[in-house]
Amino acid sequence: MVSWGDAFLILKKWRDESTLLEYSEVIPWESPQGETIAMARGGWSARVAEVSPGGVKILLEDSRETRDWELIGASFEYMDSRESPFLESPTSSLVCALEIEFSDGRLIVLADKSGEPG
Numbered sequence: 555m556v557s558w559g560d561a562f563l564i565l566k567k568w569r570d571e572s573t574l575l576e577y578s579e580v581i582p583w584e585s586p587q588g589e590t591i592a593m594a595r596g597g598w599s600a601r602v603a604e605v606s607p608g609g610v611k612i613l614l615e616d617s618r619e620t621r622d623w624e625l626i627g628a629s630f631e632y633m634d635s636r637e638s639p640f641l642e643s644p645t646s647s648l649v650c651a652l653e654i655e656f657s658d659g660r661l662i663v664l665a666d667k668s669g670e671p672g
Contacts, residue, residue, distance in 0.1 A: 555629060555630065555631060556630040556631060556652070557630075558625075558630070560630075560632070561625075561630035561632075562605060564632070564650075565602055565605045565610050565652070565664075566602075568601070568602045568664070568666065569601075569603070569604070573666050573668065574599060574601060574666075574668060575599070575600050575601060575602070575612070575665060575666055576596075576599065576600070576663075576665045576667050577597075577599075577600040577612060577614070577621070577662065577663070577665075578594040578597055578598075578663045578665070579595045579596050579660070580592050580593070580595075580661040580662065580663060581593055581595055581661075592661075594663065598614050598616070599615035599616060600612045600614050600664070601613050601615065603620060608624060608625055609623055609624045609625050609626075610622075610623055610625060623654070623656070624656075625654070625656075627657030628656050629654075629655045630654055631652070631653040631655075632651070632652055632653075633650060633651045633653065634649075634650045647667065648666070649666040649668055650665070650666050651663055651664065651665035651666065
């Protein structure tokens with residue numbers, strides 16, 4: 555678990571450096587065997603556009619759409635490259651990721667994948 559303050563420092567750093575992120579929504583999926591599995595949907599390229607005391611806005615690169623999220627009551631998890639749930643890509647490697655779980659149970663991941671491929 556990452557504190558609220560640390561999560562906002564990460565978001566502000568990404569905003570200030572205009573870091574290209576990968577944004578994914580994590581959704582539960584039930585397998586034919588009846589197991590619930592978390593599946594990532596998306597992988598959209600995005601940048602943090604604004605960080606306010608209680609929220610964040612991202613800009614989706616390809617469509618120029620935005621996503622605004624209220625973060626009051628959210629919890630945060632930080633992952634670095636050693637803890638990555640993402641597959642390595644031939645063009646990029648995970649630097650770090652911030653998982654955000656909203657108070658209603660929705661889950662998203664913002665990942666900085668600007669590192670050199672392993």
